[in-house]
Amino acid sequence: MQATSHTGYAGHHDHDSHGHPTGWKRWVTTTNHKDIGSMYLWFSFVMFLVGGAMSLIIRAELFTPGLQYVSPEFYNQMLTLHALIMVFGAIMPAFVGFANWMIPMMIGASDMAFARMNNWSFWLLPPAAILLTASIFVPGGAAGTGWTLYPPLSIQMGMGMDMAIFAVHILGMSSIMGSINIVTTILNMRTPGMTLMKMPLFCWTWLVTAFLLIASMPILAGAVTMLLTDRHFGTSFFSAAGGGDPVLFQHIFWFFGHPEVYIIALPAFGVVSHVIPAFSRKPLFGYVSMVYAIAAIGLISFFVWAHHMYVTGIPLTGQLYFMYATMLIAVPTGVKVFNWVTTMWRGSLTFETPMLFALGFLVLFTIGGLTGLVLAMTAVDIQLQDTYYVVAHFHYVMVAGALFSAYAGLYFWLPKWTGHMYNETLGKWHFWLSMIFFNIAFFPQHFLGLAGMPRRIPDYAQQFADFNVISGIGAFGFGFSQLLVLVIVVQTVRGGARAASRPWDGAHGLEWTVPSPAPYHTFEDPPHFDQAEAHG
Amino acid sequence: MNPALHPPASATAQSPARSGKNLRLALILLAIVVGSLLFVSVQPGLYRAFCEWTGLYDIDRAQEVAASAIPGRPITLQFDANSHDGALLFRPETTVLSAKTGDIMHVVYRVENTLDRTVVGQAVPSYGPQYAGNYVKKLDCFCFKQQTFAPREVREMPVVFFLDTRLPEEVNTVTLSYTFFEVPVESRK
Numbered sequence: 001m002q003a004t005s006h007t008g009y010a011g012h013h014d015h016d017s018h019g020h021p022t023g024w025k026r027w028v029t030t031t032n033h034k035d036i037g038s039m040y041l042w043f044s045f046v047m048f049l050v051g052g053a054m055s056l057i058i059r060a061e062l063f064t065p066g067l068q069y070v071s072p073e074f075y076n077q078m079l080t081l082h083a084l085i086m087v088f089g090a091i092m093p094a095f096v097g098f099a100n101w102m103i104p105m106m107i108g109a110s111d112m113a114f115a116r117m118n119n120w121s122f123w124l125l126p127p128a129a130i131l132l133t134a135s136i137f138v139p140g141g142a143a144g145t146g147w148t149l150y151p152p153l154s155i156q157m158g159m160g161m162d163m164a165i166f167a168v169h170i171l172g173m174s175s176i177m178g179s180i181n182i183v184t185t186i187l188n189m190r191t192p193g194m195t196l197m198k199m200p201l202f203c204w205t206w207l208v209t210a211f212l213l214i215a216s217m218p219i220l221a222g223a224v225t226m227l228l229t230d231r232h233f234g235t236s237f238f239s240a241a242g243g244g245d246p247v248l249f250q251h252i253f254w255f256f257g258h259p260e261v262y263i264i265a266l267p268a269f270g271v272v273s274h275v276i277p278a279f280s281r282k283p284l285f286g287y288v289s290m291v292y293a294i295a296a297i298g299l300i301s302f303f304v305w306a307h308h309m310y311v312t313g314i315p316l317t318g319q320l321y322f323m324y325a326t327m328l329i330a331v332p333t334g335v336k337v338f339n340w341v342t343t344m345w346r347g348s349l350t351f352e353t354p355m356l357f358a359l360g361f362l363v364l365f366t367i368g369g370l371t372g373l374v375l376a377m378t379a380v381d382i383q384l385q386d387t388y389y390v391v392a393h394f395h396y397v398m399v400a401g402a403l404f405s406a407y408a409g410l411y412f413w414l415p416k417w418t419g420h421m422y423n424e425t426l427g428k429w430h431f432w433l434s435m436i437f438f439n440i441a442f443f444p445q446h447f448l449g450l451a452g453m454p455r456r457i458p459d460y461a462q463q464f465a466d467f468n469v470i471s472g473i474g475a476f477g478f479g480f481s482q483l484l485v486l487v488i489v490v491q492t493v494r495g496g497a498r499a500a501s502r503p504w505d506g507a508h509g510l511e512w513t514v515p516s517p518a519p520y521h522t523f524e525d526p527p528h529f530d531q532a533e534a535h536g
Numbered sequence: 537m538n539p540a541l542h543p544p545a546s547a548t549a550q551s552p553a554r555s556g557k558n559l560r561l562a563l564i565l566l567a568i569v570v571g572s573l574l575f576v577s578v579q580p581g582l583y584r585a586f587c588e589w590t591g592l593y594d595i596d597r598a599q600e601v602a603a604s605a606i607p608g609r610p611i612t613l614q615f616d617a618n619s620h621d622g623a624l625l626f627r628p629e630t631t632v633l634s635a636k637t638g639d640i641m642h643v644v645y646r647v648e649n650t651l652d653r654t655v656v657g658q659a660v661p662s663y664g665p666q667y668a669g670n671y672v673k674k675l676d677c678f679c680f681k682q683q684t685f686a687p688r689e690v691r692e693m694p695v696v697f698f699l700d701t702r703l704p705e706e707v708n709t710v711t712l713s714y715t716f717f718e719v720p721v722e723s724r725k
Contacts, residue, residue, distance in 0.1 A: 176569055179565070180562050180569075183561070184558050184562055184565070188557050188561060189558075214565055214569055214572070215572050217569075218572035218573040218575075218576060219572055219576045221573070222573060222576030222577055237580050248579065248580060251583065252576060
């Protein structure tokens with residue numbers, strides 16, 4: 001995506017004896033945050049297509065009752081890999097890609113703090129992705145436990161499970177290295193004058209996210225390591241036969257798993273907090289409250305894990321605590337939604353593609369948040385646990401939340417990355433097709449869940465047939481609409497109208513003070529931080 | 537190689553002072569990672585301690601409590617076997633056993649196919665007294681499914697069960713009796 005004409009040298013560690021590598025070597029050895037950001041984004045897009053294809057296999061099987069195309073075992077593998085790939089392979093790397101590209105440019109740093117480690121963080125991802133996808137072809141197939149990897153099933157599965165465990169280890173290492181890099185860059189490398197409370201919100205969301213990752217990824221690594229020793233080395237952490245408790249795994253998994261939800265959501269909040277003010281031509285309303293809301297969400301996310309476990313037999317006091325704590329998270333989240341809406345209040349709004357996706361995010365994320373509150377209620381959740389209502393809920397926050405926000409960011413910063421304007425007509429087509437088909441795909445799943453259709457089962461009773469047809473049409477429509485992104489991005493990389501250094505007149509921040517496309521090296525010397533570019 | 541493409545001298549990001557500062561911060565963050573790993577590694581122990589302290593999860597004590605609620609008492613068990621069709625020679629290895637209610641017991645039945653053809657049979661249990669059947673908790677039994685015997689095959693088959701401690705007091709002897717029926721071809725599974 002990067003114009004090579006500006007490239008002078010590979011990175012700070014290459015001195016006079018080296019030129020700038022070209023061809024594939026450039027990408028393997030690069031320490032440039034922009035190259036690495038682009039690689040993260042392309043990687044996540046490829047994984048998004050792979051995971052998306054898997055979801056279409058799931059929807060094809062569910063199009064009519066009965067077993068048509070795949071065996072139940074393969075169906076379970078597809079839904080497991082779909083989730084693992086989308087969470088760890090698509091959404092998380094996408095936002096790390098944004099972080100790599102934008103954080104140094106937003107804070108006026110020349111690169112990430114540890115440029116070489118940045119390269120390693122990225123290149124750990126492809127082996128993990130290969131382990132995950134190749135596990136389909138080993139005897140016994142891939143892990144079929146769902147992404148939660150619950151024992152006892154995960155203790156009993158074939159070697160595909162071991163491959164998934166190692167993939168999680170590698171992905172965890174990559175995330176931790178990336179996070180250390182991001183925290184160090186944000187805390188140590190801001191240009192003089194940019195205090196923390198003048199920092200762009202995307203940086204704030206990533207600062208909190210990186211801390212969540214640093215604290216929670218080792219928890220997941222520990223949990224899957226215990227699974228591994230239970231499987232092969234005779235321990236009984238989770239195996240009831242040896243005196244362990246499978247519920248312990250659920251506690252540990254969700255102690256990681258709930259912060260993980262916000263690891264995905266917070267950077268999405270950050271992107272939207274840039275796009276909405278830019279297209280409302282107003283500063284973000286309530287910057288300080290936004291920052292505190294981010295921090296509060298990050299903190300509380302560690303104390304609500306058992307709301308995923310209401311039916312495991314936790315005592316009433318526990319259920320009540322986790323119910324109230326979960327509802328408490330809705331308060332800072334509500335503050336953020338309120339602030340975004342208020343930012344638009346009496347603004348001069350225009351509706352270019354980034355803004356459309358940000359608004360789509362706002363509406364659909366709020367719906368997903370609301371169903372989250374419904375599920376937080378213990379009494380209701382016991383009824384809805386493991387039904388399609390939950391599937392609808394988390395796709396509203398994951399797809400319409402994280403993915404739509406990533407698209408908003410993509411269209412917002414694509415002119416800066418490529419130096420060209422994308423095709424606005426195609427962009428709007430992409431938005432409206434996504435918006436309509438997403439809702440066709442996932443809204444009926446609320447009804448299916450309320451009617452009692454269980455998730456993770458390839459067959460269903462006749463009365464669920466009609467809504468599944470609707471959902472299937474939506475899913476295929478949504479899936480194929482996403483190919484438009486590829487067309488638009490490739491078009492924009494290759495040509496198009498020249499983008500000004502500040503293509504959006506309402507946009508603020510240091511990243512808009514450099515030319516478009518952004519030169520290979522920006523801010524070699526800390527820039528002067530003009531108050532006009534300040535956030536907050 | 538074009539000298540104009542070489543990095544500028546003022547690579548501020550890599551100045552020694554800043555490098556040191558970055559490294560220090562990275563080490564602090566690494567300490568959080570290590571702390572997190574330690575935290576998760578003590579979870580199994582902490583979880584057990586917490587559950588025992590609160591009484592939420594304690595398999596050992598739960599078993600003691602269950603056992604102490606109604607203590608096991610001595611009881612005589614008799615085993616009996618019949619073959620309905622005469623095709624199978626069917627008898628228990630043990631005919632009488634002294635045991636305690638609540639104990640898990642393991643007894644073996646011996647079956648011989650006396651015919652030169654394959655026989656499919658299903659054992660059907662009955663109990664004496666009949667209502668004692670409600671208190672016989674079978675964990676595993678050959679009577680759970682149809683059995684196929686090759687011509688002249690001899691096989692030993694186990695039953696694993698325990699007697700519920702709530703067995704009414706007037707019952708001091710329980711008889712477990714199985715009858716093997718040959719399964720007609722149309723009902724074979």
